[in-house]
Amino acid sequence: MNYTDLFIDFDDTLYDTRGNAVIALQETFDAFQLGRWFPDPQEFYDAYWTANIDLWSRYSKGEITRDFLIVERFRRPLDAGKGLCVTEALCLEMSDRFLDFCSTKPGLVDGARELMDYLRSRGYRMHMTSNGFHEVQYKKLAACGLKDYFDTVVLSEDAGANKPSPQFFDYAFQLTRARRETTLMIGDNLQTDILGAQAAGLDTLLFNRWDADTDECPQRPTFTVTNLRDIMKIL
Numbered sequence: 001m002n003y004t005d006l007f008i009d010f011d012d013t014l015y016d017t018r019g020n021a022v023i024a025l026q027e028t029f030d031a032f033q034l035g036r037w038f039p040d041p042q043e044f045y046d047a048y049w050t051a052n053i054d055l056w057s058r059y060s061k062g063e064i065t066r067d068f069l070i071v072e073r074f075r076r077p078l079d080a081g082k083g084l085c086v087t088e089a090l091c092l093e094m095s096d097r098f099l100d101f102c103s104t105k106p107g108l109v110d111g112a113r114e115l116m117d118y119l120r121s122r123g124y125r126m127h128m129t130s131n132g133f134h135e136v137q138y139k140k141l142a143a144c145g146l147k148d149y150f151d152t153v154v155l156s157e158d159a160g161a162n163k164p165s166p167q168f169f170d171y172a173f174q175l176t177r178a179r180r181e182t183t184l185m186i187g188d189n190l191q192t193d194i195l196g197a198q199a200a201g202l203d204t205l206l207f208n209r210w211d212a213d214t215d216e217c218p219q220r221p222t223f224t225v226t227n228l229r230d231i232m233k234i235l
Contacts, residue, residue, distance in 0.1 A: 001184075003184045005127065005176060006124050006185075006235075007154070009128075009185075009186065010128050011131075014115075016108055019107050024098055026045075028101060037081030051072065071092060078094075104143050106144045115231055127151060128154060129172055154175055180202055183203075185197035185205065187204075194206050194217075195217065195218075203222040
């Protein structure tokens with residue numbers, strides 16, 4: 001298939017969101033001196049990740065709002081603190097500090113820059129597609145040095161809908177002027193990136209870094225890789 005346009009997920013496909021957030025979460029823990037209420041910091045970290053994964057899944061499905069996610073992903077782990085008075089104001093303050101820490105981190109997934117250099121040399125039009133928050137994503141792009149690789153940045157807040165919604169992909173095609181039959185979606189999330197793109201009529205490439213089980217998918221991804229450099233053998 002001769003593709004001209006690539007829809008590329010950003011978080012945890014190119015940008016090491018999880019790795020960068022681990023560092024930022026530790027910085028947030030220290031900045032708020034949470035050790036006073038969490039003798040074992042790992043208790044807070046584990047509770048945060050459990051909440052964050054659940055809330056982002058629900059947010060992608062349109063079940064909760066951004067504002068709810070921002071407060072709740074810190075309220076849940078903070079509630080486990082011994083004697084800590086948890087308020088919405090505290091959760092919002094902590095969220096702002098955490099996102100500031102996150103957005104300055106430059107870490108990329110192994111092979112990401114090499115892949116982007118290769119794809120640019122091949123002449124593909126590349127479009128970042130993300131459910132991430134508007135003000136944070138542009139800071140991340142600047143921090144990691146990938147901004148200039150993208151012809152278009154497609155964000156769910158601008159689309160008015162999250163991946164995997166068909167509305168998100170309709171907006172992406174309207175914005176990029178790409179054609180479905182010559183566009184490939186590349187992403188690490190089976191639900192939001194792959195199944196969403198398939199429903200929108202796109203070929204898909206799953207970067208299966210999380211060992212997702214594709215056996216029960218209604219339709220297998222067009223391509224599957226476990227290393228970003230393997231994409232250069234396909235495109």
